[in-house]
Amino acid sequence: MSKVLIIGAGGVGRVVTYKCAQHPEVFSEIMLASRTVSKCEDIVRDVARDTGHQHLSTAAVDAENVPELVALIRSFGPKLLIHVALPYQDLTIMDACLETGVHYLDTANYEPKDEAKFEYSWQWAYQDRFKEAGLLAVLGCGFDPGVTSIFTARAAKHHFDEIHYLDIVDCNGGDHGKAFATNFNPEINIREITQKGRFYENGQWIETEPHEISKMLSYPNIGERNSYLIYHEELESLVKNYPTIKRARFWMTFGEEYLTHLRVIQNIGMASIEPINYQGKEIVPLQFLKAVLPDPGDLGDNYVGETSIGCRIRGMKDGKEKTYYIWNNCSHQAAFEETGTQGVSYTTGVPAMLGAMMVLTGEWSGKGVFNVEEFNPDPFLDQLGENGLVWHEKENIDLEL
Numbered sequence: 001m002s003k004v005l006i007i008g009a010g011g012v013g014r015v016v017t018y019k020c021a022q023h024p025e026v027f028s029e030i031m032l033a034s035r036t037v038s039k040c041e042d043i044v045r046d047v048a049r050d051t052g053h054q055h056l057s058t059a060a061v062d063a064e065n066v067p068e069l070v071a072l073i074r075s076f077g078p079k080l081l082i083h084v085a086l087p088y089q090d091l092t093i094m095d096a097c098l099e100t101g102v103h104y105l106d107t108a109n110y111e112p113k114d115e116a117k118f119e120y121s122w123q124w125a126y127q128d129r130f131k132e133a134g135l136l137a138v139l140g141c142g143f144d145p146g147v148t149s150i151f152t153a154r155a156a157k158h159h160f161d162e163i164h165y166l167d168i169v170d171c172n173g174g175d176h177g178k179a180f181a182t183n184f185n186p187e188i189n190i191r192e193i194t195q196k197g198r199f200y201e202n203g204q205w206i207e208t209e210p211h212e213i214s215k216m217l218s219y220p221n222i223g224e225r226n227s228y229l230i231y232h233e234e235l236e237s238l239v240k241n242y243p244t245i246k247r248a249r250f251w252m253t254f255g256e257e258y259l260t261h262l263r264v265i266q267n268i269g270m271a272s273i274e275p276i277n278y279q280g281k282e283i284v285p286l287q288f289l290k291a292v293l294p295d296p297g298d299l300g301d302n303y304v305g306e307t308s309i310g311c312r313i314r315g316m317k318d319g320k321e322k323t324y325y326i327w328n329n330c331s332h333q334a335a336f337e338e339t340g341t342q343g344v345s346y347t348t349g350v351p352a353m354l355g356a357m358m359v360l361t362g363e364w365s366g367k368g369v370f371n372v373e374e375f376n377p378d379p380f381l382d383q384l385g386e387n388g389l390v391w392h393e394k395e396n397i398d399l400e401l
């Protein structure tokens, strides 16, 4: 029985709050805090109605303000903080956790606001401070990063002596009926997918132009989709933690219509993160664009189809080469019926809750900063299906890659 503080009342925060409230035996008291408290109140009202959890509360907090965070944490007294606001706040929240003696868990690595740069260096630099404080920081416990890293850990533990080739494949086969929308925070999402592609081969990182490399891949229950090589943050920790990997890549599907919109957005300068002066006020074009795009949390209504995310792996077992595919498909409609939001928020929120459960029940422990593949994957994967994300695996099949 533990108190948990969730920060961030977006689509992912909604799912995390629902999922924690479904386990009152672990999460006995839950507080949801965010910049706009009315968003927390809306979520908590729905969660209380649907789950009957008796100890839910809300608060307003600016997660970029350490003293404000420290005061809130001290007044509530959680054992663990689940950070599902934005990656810009990772470091201030980690600072506040250190100051108050609280374990930390997030779903996305730190990004400075003025540079779209995805790397773990800033958070790995907290290793000694978390260790000395006897605290645990769990990094990247969403779906990707998160479940994809835990799928890789399962492959390494149960299926391979050496992993040689890792391809993470992420398909959204859903249709929300809008001309253009992103499935999670538009600012973070557009920063991620408009950057240069990058993959790891023979000890080196190889850079590509954005969306330069693509391949038609088939996804279970969805069919063939054009998949583009992009950089994704879990590649960095996975090649470090599994040094036998010779090549690691990440593929994401995009429709032609989506890419056309994206090209126009970039060509007219709306994806820029450089501030401009507009009528005497400084604005960031990408932040303005976020304000006019659909809120990802509102996409659930009429969203049909499924996501399919998994790992395709080639390596050695008992002296022979083998292939292995492990994946989950998630229905947008089922996610919406359960939590009032779409599948991308759902596939991120469920693992965040489960990671928190692993820490609070002692299944995952340690002192310092950890990426999720460093923990035992078994207790997590044992519970993933019954918490809404059923997974499947196949051996010795054509991986198409």
Ligand SMILES: NC(=O)c1ccc[n+]([C@@H]2O[C@H](COP(=O)([O-])OP(=O)(O)OC[C@H]3O[C@@H](n4cnc5c(N)ncnc54)[C@H](OP(=O)(O)O)[C@@H]3O)[C@@H](O)[C@H]2O)c1
Binding pocket: 007, 008, 009, 010, 011, 012, 013, 033, 034, 035, 036, 039, 061, 062, 063, 064, 084, 085, 086, 087, 089, 107, 108, 140, 141, 142, 143, 144, 145, 146, 183, 184, 185, 186, 188, 296, 297, 344, 345, 347, 348
């Ligand atoms: N690993 C994965 O698989 C994965 C997948 C998708 C998303 N993610 C991550 O999940 C996180 C949440 O995504 P989302 O789609 O839920 O985003 P979202 O809908 O934009 O929600 C973010 C929430 O954070 C709040 N917030 C922003 N700045 C804040 C601040 N300074 N202090 C307090 N609260 C603040 C926002 O408040 P306002 O409402 O007041 O703006 C908003 O409610 C992001 O970090 C994203 O990168 C991870």
